[in-house]
Amino acid sequence: MSKGREVRSYDYVNHPYAQVRDVLSKHALTVFQSATKAATSRARSIASELRVDISGIAVEADIVISVKNIEEQTSELAAPITRLELEWQAAKMPSLFPLMKAELSIYPLTASETQLDFSGLYEPPFGAVGKAMNAIVGHRIAEVSVHRFVADVAGYLRTALAP
Numbered sequence: 001m002s003k004g005r006e007v008r009s010y011d012y013v014n015h016p017y018a019q020v021r022d023v024l025s026k027h028a029l030t031v032f033q034s035a036t037k038a039a040t041s042r043a044r045s046i047a048s049e050l051r052v053d054i055s056g057i058a059v060e061a062d063i064v065i066s067v068k069n070i071e072e073q074t075s076e077l078a079a080p081i082t083r084l085e086l087e088w089q090a091a092k093m094p095s096l097f098p099l100m101k102a103e104l105s106i107y108p109l110t111a112s113e114t115q116l117d118f119s120g121l122y123e124p125p126f127g128a129v130g131k132a133m134n135a136i137v138g139h140r141i142a143e144v145s146v147h148r149f150v151a152d153v154a155g156y157l158r159t160a161l162a163p
Contacts, residue, residue: 007102007142008120009118009147009149009151010118010150011115011116013116013154013161015114015158015161016114017108020116020161021080023160025070029067031156031157032153035149062092063091066087066088068085068086069085070083079108084103086103088102098123100142101121101122116150
């Protein structure tokens with residue numbers, strides 16, 4: 001994969017870093033599935049779903065998310081940070097959709113707030129034609145999809161970790 005197109009998004013969870021880290025480190029796929037699936041009947045699927053509304057047109061695709069690596073470090077400011085290396089692709093006909101390679105970083109903002117910071121790269125399919133389509137609307141769809149994914153995960157964690 002070449003450099004690809006970058007997509008970034010962030011949100012926060014109003015719970016301590018250690019709680020958020022523990023849940024995402026141990027149960028990331030379950031959190032992603034639960035956060036992005038509305039239908040209970042599909043909750044057992046390996047796929048999650050991304051949904052985007054662009055000018056009244058719904059674009060949605062089941063995706064397969066894999067966690068490639070989880071790494072815990074201490075930043076230059078002596079703050080802990082956990083990084084989940086993710087990949088996702090469409091569950092059906094993956095060659096028609098971009099492969100996303102990303103990192104979800106988790107770090108404390110305060111003693112009771114945790115930042116989720118998503119940074120990903122994707123390469124549009126179909127070579128030059130795909131790049132042209134991406135320039136018109138594809139990048140916007142990717143941005144909205146990633147923003148919704150991060151917001152869904154943060155929202156789920158806010159609720160799931162509530163006392």
